[in-house]
Amino acid sequence: MHNEPLAFRMRPRNINEVVGQRHIIGKETALYKMILNGHVPSMLLYGEPGIGKTSLAHAIAGSSNLPFFSLNATHAGKKDVEQIVAEARIAGKVLLFLDEIHRFNKLQQDTLLPHVENGAIVLIGATTENPFHDVNPAIRSRCGEILQLKRLEPEDLMLLIDNALSDEERGLGKENIVITEKQIEKIALASNGDARKALTLLESIYFASDEQNGQTIIEDHTIEHLSKRIGVYGDKGGSHFYNLLSALQKSVRGSDTNAALYYLAHLLENGDLIAVCRRLLVMAYEDIGLANPAVGAHVYAATESAKVLGLPEARIPLANAVVEMCLSSKSNSAYSALDAAIKAIHDGKTGDIPMHLRDGHYAGAKTLGHVGYQYPHDYPVGTFGGWVNQQYLPDSLANEEFYKPVIAGEEKRMAGIYNQLKKFKKGQ
Incomplete structure (x- = not known):
């Protein structure tokens, strides 16, 4: 029996043995050719x-x-890099695989990068973090290709498992294993697009199964027992975690209840309750906004309850909050209006505060001309309250409109008031 894990033994030996990732290394791609x-x-x-x-x-x-070398940036030192550089001088050109490249320190970079630039070292870096956020620009600029790999499809994983079951040299081909196509599919689906998990799960199932009359019989209950939580992945501070948060918000914004609950489930399984609560609270005001102002209070109550309850009970109020937001009317008009005002300021569209709006609660204010303010509460308008036609923006911005109401939910009523007040300003 082999000492190395099955996933290690079944690594492809050349590009024709790669399973999946056809968008990167398929036979029609430029990289393959x-x-x-x-x-x-x-x-x-x-x-x-x-x-x-x-x-x-x-x-x-x-x-x-090419001579091939492999390093991990988390524990490789300057000496390791210098040895690769020395090998490159002897061989003329070498291929270096550098895992966790986002952890590469400046000293290592200074030693390696000139040789990557002159072509003596071909660098293949791997990272789980977004390279545009976490990989040093000096490294990015010397790598002509930034390739994003995808989770494998179930059919790819099934092919991978079949290969492992039939390979007598590296896999389990010499073992007399009784397993159905349906069971192979279950293993593939449970692995959630992860090749290593698929092969590790297969190996665990094999060793956990009983032998009968010289055959290893794979049982459904063994697969189900070992498959629990295998699909859960996410570094709380990593790119994938933030991708999950992004997917949750975009699913709520798109009113897809099932997708939103799926991403919420994944996030909660990762365990960072505080980050999830913060994102949900932002969403209540960013994406629901004035169309349903009550949602903000509802989501705040749900997130505070979740923090008190802790997991797993926290999932209950959060599920309520997510479903309510998915099915609520939506508007981003308020914060979009504020962003437009901020942009106007950055663009230099500023002006003096009108004299009648300046602070008049001190002796001498009148001397400075801080007079003329009309108190709106003294001018009732129907059931609206008080309103008086006076200028509030600086003269240079008097006709600017930052707010553009969305005709949705509760904001439809607000939009009616807003438009009526505009007519009053024009004397209509």
């Missing part, structure tokens, strides 16, 4: 754990004639 023609460019591979960054790097190395 370049490698077959003997040219390997420096590149960054970006994606979640387990979806094939390291495997792709090893496959590229297996399809090239």
